[in-house]
Amino acid sequence: MYDLVASLASGVLVGAIYGLAAIGLSLIFGVMKVINLTHGAMIALGMFALYFFVSVLGFNPYVSLLPIVAGGFVVGVMVYWIAVNRVIGSSDLMSLLATFAMNMIIIGVGTALWTTSPYNVDFSLPGISWHGYTIPGTQIVAAALAIVIAGLLYVFLYHTRTGKAVRAVASNRQAAELMGIPTRRILAIAFGLGIAVAGAAGALIATLFPFTILSGGSYELKSFVVTVLGGLGNPAGALAGGILLGLIEGGVAPFVDVSWTPVIEFSLFVLILIAFPAGLFRIGKNH
Amino acid sequence: MLRMSAMAVTLTCAVLLAAPFAQAKTLTIGFTTSETGKLNADSKPQLLGFELWRDQVNTAGGIKVGSKHYKVALKYYDDQSSAGRVQQLYSRLILQDNADFLFSPYSSGLTATAAVVSEQFGKIMITTGAAEGKTYRLGNKHLFQLYTPADKYLKSALDVIKAKSPKAKIALIYSNDGFSSAVAKGALANAKRMGLHVVFDESYASDTTDFGPIINKIVASGANVLIGGGHYADGSTLARQLHDKKVNLHFISLLVAPDIPKFANLGEAALGVTVPSQWEHSVGYKPDFGVAPSAFTKAFEAKYGNQPGYHAAGGYAAGLVLQHAIEKAGSIKTAAVTKALNGMNAMTFYGRVHFATGAGDHGLQIGHDMVLAQWQKGANNKLVSQVVWPASAQTAPILYPLKTFAH
Numbered sequence: 001m002y003d004l005v006a007s008l009a010s011g012v013l014v015g016a017i018y019g020l021a022a023i024g025l026s027l028i029f030g031v032m033k034v035i036n037l038t039h040g041a042m043i044a045l046g047m048f049a050l051y052f053f054v055s056v057l058g059f060n061p062y063v064s065l066l067p068i069v070a071g072g073f074v075v076g077v078m079v080y081w082i083a084v085n086r087v088i089g090s091s092d093l094m095s096l097l098a099t100f101a102m103n104m105i106i107i108g109v110g111t112a113l114w115t116t117s118p119y120n121v122d123f124s125l126p127g128i129s130w131h132g133y134t135i136p137g138t139q140i141v142a143a144a145l146a147i148v149i150a151g152l153l154y155v156f157l158y159h160t161r162t163g164k165a166v167r168a169v170a171s172n173r174q175a176a177e178l179m180g181i182p183t184r185r186i187l188a189i190a191f192g193l194g195i196a197v198a199g200a201a202g203a204l205i206a207t208l209f210p211f212t213i214l215s216g217g218s219y220e221l222k223s224f225v226v227t228v229l230g231g232l233g234n235p236a237g238a239l240a241g242g243i244l245l246g247l248i249e250g251g252v253a254p255f256v257d258v259s260w261t262p263v264i265e266f267s268l269f270v271l272i273l274i275a276f277p278a279g280l281f282r283i284g285k286n287h
Numbered sequence: 288m289l290r291m292s293a294m295a296v297t298l299t300c301a302v303l304l305a306a307p308f309a310q311a312k313t314l315t316i317g318f319t320t321s322e323t324g325k326l327n328a329d330s331k332p333q334l335l336g337f338e339l340w341r342d343q344v345n346t347a348g349g350i351k352v353g354s355k356h357y358k359v360a361l362k363y364y365d366d367q368s369s370a371g372r373v374q375q376l377y378s379r380l381i382l383q384d385n386a387d388f389l390f391s392p393y394s395s396g397l398t399a400t401a402a403v404v405s406e407q408f409g410k411i412m413i414t415t416g417a418a419e420g421k422t423y424r425l426g427n428k429h430l431f432q433l434y435t436p437a438d439k440y441l442k443s444a445l446d447v448i449k450a451k452s453p454k455a456k457i458a459l460i461y462s463n464d465g466f467s468s469a470v471a472k473g474a475l476a477n478a479k480r481m482g483l484h485v486v487f488d489e490s491y492a493s494d495t496t497d498f499g500p501i502i503n504k505i506v507a508s509g510a511n512v513l514i515g516g517g518h519y520a521d522g523s524t525l526a527r528q529l530h531d532k533k534v535n536l537h538f539i540s541l542l543v544a545p546d547i548p549k550f551a552n553l554g555e556a557a558l559g560v561t562v563p564s565q566w567e568h569s570v571g572y573k574p575d576f577g578v579a580p581s582a583f584t585k586a587f588e589a590k591y592g593n594q595p596g597y598h599a600a601g602g603y604a605a606g607l608v609l610q611h612a613i614e615k616a617g618s619i620k621t622a623a624v625t626k627a628l629n630g631m632n633a634m635t636f637y638g639r640v641h642f643a644t645g646a647g648d649h650g651l652q653i654g655h656d657m658v659l660a661q662w663q664k665g666a667n668n669k670l671v672s673q674v675v676w677p678a679s680a681q682t683a684p685i686l687y688p689l690k691t692f693a694h
Contacts, residue, residue: 002507003503003504003506003507006503006506007499007500007503010499010500010503011500014497014499107323108323111322111323111327115327115328115331116323116324116325116326116327116328116520117327117328117331117519117547117549118328118519118520118523118524118549119552120523120527120552120553122552122553122554124531127531127532127533129533132506132535133503133506133532134531134532134533134534134692135532136531136532138531139531205496208497208531209496209497209524209527209528210520210523210524210527210553211496212325212328212520214324214325215496217494218494218496249500250500253500253501253503253504254500254503254504254507257489257490258489258490258491258492258495258500258501258504259463259489259490259491259492261500262492
């Protein structure tokens with residue numbers, strides 16, 4: 001019984017981070033219908049950025065989130081102008097290949113620079129212990145910050161002029177253009193925001209686990225699942241989807257061999273796709 | 288006249304002295320290495336070991352085969368840690384690059400793939416970084432294993448448990464790749480034979496990044512010692528999470544990861560973790576041929592600026608063993624070198640090398656022993672790896688039980 005409760009609690013906490021990671025992917029898809037295959041690489045770059053700020057410059061990991069988010073935004077805007085802008089509007093395959101190519105470049109350069117040997121940010125916070133089970137403080141703070149960042153993004157999208165413009169472009173790009181919204185600039189901002197959020201998720205994950213340049217891959221895969229669970233293009237749904245995925249992982253783990261968890265997870269995913277093709281959280285759709 | 292004679296003598300001497308080197312041909316040794324992909328960290332030191340051996344051999348004039356000398360050329364490609372690439376590239380190494388001999392890639396999985404190709408073309412392949420024994424039980428005739436087979440990997444850890452706390456509750460958790468599964472299967476059989484009590488036995492996916500669920504299950508099982516693991520990425524993550532989650536364990540022994548010097552970057556999470564090791568730089572083997580352990584360590588440090596682990600030593604040893612077999616055979620012909628390898632039972636800087644020659648297990652390593660190393664605090668609190676088992680090879684007493692956490 002205690003192990004189930006501990007496992008569910010861990011699942012919810014890690015799920016919030018899955019959710020944050022997926023928000024970036026969901027936002028980009030929602031606004032420009034681009035499946036961003038640089039997502040995993042950007043999460044990994046967020047991890048390495050945290051390593052740089054904490055282990056090299058001696059910053060506090062949570063303070064480091066600010067420059068990482070800002071840097072992520074700049075990198076995202078650059079990637080947009082370099083690889084995405086010209087292929088928007090052409091076939092889906094073009095943008096998929098463009099972002100895949102960028103992903104391969106980042107992974108290749110990252111492997112050359114850092115190898116695939118794991119890096120570790122040696123940081124810990126006192127956690128909560130209960131009947132022999134401990135939830136590390138870093139995991140609690142990471143989940144809380146993931147929810148705060150998701151909340152800030154929500155406030156930005158719903159309560160600022162630029163955020164409303166992003167939603168308008170997501171809803172109907174032609175109409176938004178007719179209303180005088182500079183859509184290309186808005187698309188670049190949305191892409192930048194998506195990458196910034198992915199970088200923040202990566203940085204928070206790096207406070208929990210050692211990582212390599214390839215570590216973003218598994219979170220990218222989970223992000224796709226979470227995004228589909230939450231409804232494509234729906235950031236609030238993505239957060240809820242992430243927590244749901246974490247709960248499934250936590251709930252299943254005590255009863256089956258952990259190597260079966262992905263099989264069960266993906267089987268549920270297929271069932272959900274069949275039953276709810278638009279995602280579980282349609283009500284939360286923001287357009 | 289005198290001047291002419293002097294010149295003639297000088298020229299004759301020069302020709303005679305240069306004769307062995309003038310005849311130096313090139314022996315190509317082909318292999319793949321994981322310059323990219325998940326095996327990169329483990330594969331890289333193995334490559335450095337190959338390269339150090341090549342440089343030393345070539346500086347000394349090459350491999351002596353009868354009256355001829357062969358310089359060594361290494362031909363290698365990046366296999367991207369992928370079995371598909373290995374299959375393609377070993378065919379290329381044999382057919383297009385005309386490799387005379389082969390070294391294995393890193394990891395049991397990739398080596399099993401490479402072995403299919405090497406055997407198909409009847410090429411000798413010295414395998415290193417590949418402990419799984421199954422590949423050597425398929426009737427291969429040209430495959431020779433340097434590592435102690437996987438089923439004996441955790442034997443030293445079980446010996447420690449048996450000696451220190453025979454009633455310990457053991458958790459055996461391991462990556463579901465071929466090598467780690469073979470190690471776990473061997474450990475389970477050995478534990479049963481030794482009367483030890485395994486209370487939890489479970490595998491995890493090799494790309495696992497969050498060990499939270501499996502750690503909760505270890506706690507629930509009441510286990511107080513843990514053995515298992517897989518490769519570097521998962522092993523280092525597991526060690527850190529065991530520490531972050533304050534799991535009280537008397538003894539931890541993980542495969543591969545703690546043997547990489549970078550493991551010490553985990554700080555407190557690394558303290559006390561043990562690793563079954565194919566080789567440690569502090570071993571005192573007296574070799575029948577080739578360098579002494581200390582000379583290898585010194586040369587490696589001088590060239591690369593860091594201490595070699597067993598992956599690097601395995602790479603160097605692969606070259607050394609092949610060289611010795613060729614020199615002993617006095618030929619580079621496959622049949623002669625195979626015969627020399629079959630007859631080898633010798634001590635090297637890396638430990639004893641003796642290959643099984645039976646039809647059912649040809650090439651399996653039967654001479655080499657493992658040691659157990661542990662991360663301990665050294666001078667000025669810096670983490671250092673010490674050989675703690677067996678007692679004959681010990682450089683420091685074992686820390687057992689490990690410090691417990693207050694909850």
